[in-house]
Amino acid sequence: MHIDYQSLRFEYRRSPDQSAAQLAHHPVVVVGAGPVGLATAIDLAQSGLRVLLLDDDRCLSNGSRAICFAKRTLEIFDRLGCGDRMVEKGVTWNLGRVFHRDDPVYSFNLLPEGGHRRPAFINLQQYYVEGFLLDRAGALPEIEIRWNNKVAALGPREDGVELTVETPEGEYRILAEYVVAADGARSPIRKAMGLESKGRSFRDRFLIADVRMKADFPAERWFWFDPPFHPNQSVLLHSQPDNIWRIDFQLGWDADPEEERKPERVIPRVRALLGKDAAFELEWVSVYTFSCLRMARFRHGRVIFAGDAAHGVSPFGARGANSGIQDAENIAWKLALVLRGEAPETLLDSYDSERVAAADENILNSTRSTDFITPKNESSRAFRDAVLDLAKDCAFARRLVNSGRLSLPSTYCGSPLNTLDADRFEGLMVPGAPALDAPLRDGDWLLRRLGGGFTLLHFGAASPVMPESETALRVVNITPEDDAEGLAATRYDARPGTTYLIRPDQHVCARWRRFDPEAVRAALRRATGRG
Amino acid sequence: MLNTEPNLAAPDDFYEALLAIHQDLTPEQARIVDARLILLLSNHIGDMAVLRQAMERARQGITPAGQDATITIRA
Structure with a gap:
């Protein structure tokens, strides 16, 4: 059965909380029904907690947006009970290829060894990921989702956080013991609390064109520096389900975002890549700039920030949504233990230290990739071009080519939750490492x-x-x-x-x-x- | 440890060769040659501690008078 998750509209329903004589109490309120909020809610519900999920809208992702979901994310989805659907629908890939002008310069296999259940990556439109998570959430009676419920104000109290929620029928208030703010890059909760996310923005613009067509490119990540069909800039090509292809065109800082969005500007760019006789339809177009930034701390008392609300990266490396899902599973088990009284609330501080370190790792990798793709001065441009030139015949230079270092889960090396080794061990499974899969x-x-x-x-x-x-x-x-x-x-x-x-x-x-x-x-x- | 003591058998030959690869180049072309040369030599040296010492000495005494194309943001 095919469901067009992008066009689904959910009903606002009045909740008994809105006419309750006394403030309704909720152990956890998750704000934002994106991938991170949905994953958090499912994880909490699977450990038996009652979860209220609020979303200020009544639909899923508009446009394909985050499309690359990494192996670790798929393993988390397995634990959340929806990994198979993701992998069945998604386009599996392991190989990335880099071209300079017309020449292949470098390729990398992200999963060179066998014996893993899940591939290095699948490509899947964000609306499918959210749709499959939503279907899974719907099977868990512990989760209640309220659409068109926007958190307008938060007031900290000794025993929780009082939330003022706006609905089409006016405001009401509830009390949450803990709030997980997964309300996106522009996080209204972050703003309401007077907090900020700080970092660097890059002077460059990119055009995303999702194109519907039949094509015989392999299911691989293809990245061009300075290709003949788009000179002096870079282009990235990814395959998505339903015969959709994602093409990212680097435009430079001087491009006019309004003009570049227009089909008469986009179609010739796509044609230059595919050939003048190619038959395709534009599915979705967006022009974006990006930043690497994060909040100083992700835990603020009883309010915990996760995903884009807490940190942002450039898209090269697929480290945005993937790291958000890792935030979700990091906070979920800790909140569950604290709310059941099986751990002190200070356990939540380890979410902060572990995920801030992970965000820094993601920001570092994503900044390095962006510095390679978008040189920030003439020297960095000269070194970039020199690396690409040398890569043709010097093996060492291929290792310097950086078209994105793709998402890997962090190892929580310095975590206070680790017990240091007393015995001798070799290999990757150090305390703090994400457990590796193996066939049984x-x-x-x-x-x-x-x-x-x-x-x-x-x-x-x-x-x-x-x-x-x-x-x-x-x-x-x-x-x-x-x-x-x-x-x-x-x-x-x-x-x-x-x-x-x-x-x-x-x-x-x-x-x-x-x-x-x-x-x-x-x-x-x-x-x-x-x- | 970065060796800053004489290590070239024929210093004048080296210097002549270094200038020769830049002959008749525009500043942009020269920059490309220099960038390739730095990358090739760096890989040959391989020792990150030595490379960092060399980078530090190269940068010494230069006060930045330009600006990179990034912007500090607060969201």
Whole structure:
């Protein structure tokens, strides 16, 4: 069944809260039904919390917008119960190619090894991502969504935040114990609280043209510097479902955004790329500039900022929506523990430290890519052109070509929730790292076995018995037979007895060479902000 | 450690060759040649600590009189 998610309009419905004699209480109010708000709400609901999701509009994303969803995001969607739909609909890709003028100069495979359930990336229009998340949210009775409900004011109280909500029928007030502000780059909540996001803006403009056509380009990311069909500027091509192609044309700072949006300006640019006889229709056009910026802190008492509301990056690297989804899963399990009284509210400060560090990593990568694509002075332009020229015959220069360093999840190296290694380990699965997937017997996958909640991942012939702890803990034992290909043991540098403590967001927080219930208990206390 | 002691066997030959690759070039063309040369030599040296020392010495004593094309923003 095909649903045109972009054209769906949702009903405003009056809530009993609007005529309640007393202020209605809600444990969590999530503001903004974009990808980040929806993912946060689903994650909270899956841990049994009642969630109210408010959106000031009554529709999903207008235009394809964020289209590249990374492997880690897909793994999060798996845990949220909608990964298969995303991957079935999306265009899977792993390979990026870079051209300079007419010549291929460099290509990169973002997932060069096998044994992963999910690909490096899928391309999928943001309205499908939101639509599939919304369908999943609709299956969870804990989630209530109120469309056309705009937060107009916030008032902090000792026991929560009082929200004034505007509706077509006037204002009403509610009390939220915690608010997750996922209300986008222009975040009205950020403004209402007198907070700001600061950073750098780049003097360049880009045209996005979504084009509907039948074409035989492969499902790869193609990036041109100075191509003959668009001289002196760059062009990026991506494939989307439904025979839609995303083309980004760099225009330069002097371009007139109003003029460049007009079909009579856009069509010749597309024709120059596709050939003069190409048959296509324009699906969506937008002209944009971009910035790299973030708020100084993402947690402000009982209000927590996530996604574009908290931080912004340039689009090269697909680090916007992907990092927002990682914000969502980072805050969701922590809020759930705090609201159930199983962790102190100071646990929420670790959201701030972990995700601010992640935002800085994303901003750094995205700024470096932008400095390469949009040289900011004549010297940077000369070095950029020199790199592209040398890349033809000097291998070292290909490593310097930067058309976007694509989204990877952050490792929370310095997190206060980590327990430092006492035993010797090799490889990537250091405390703070996002757990790597691996194939298991009978078509199963390691990340699917981990699921959500705190998990003790043990490698050995028999499962250890964990005495009851204050925080619920599941034990997943991987026997040599389960790990038929041996990839789980390789990726986790595991020997019989190796034990990992995995957080609900599937990041490693501690590991040992042998199972010791006391060490596990201490690490669990630490990972829940009680250590 | 950046070596700033004499290390070129024939300094005059080196200097002549350096000027020769810039002969009859416009400033823009010369900048391209210099950029390529810096990249090739940097990769050959490979040692980031040495490169940073060289970059620092190269930049020494120059007060910026230009402006990069980025803008500080508050949203």
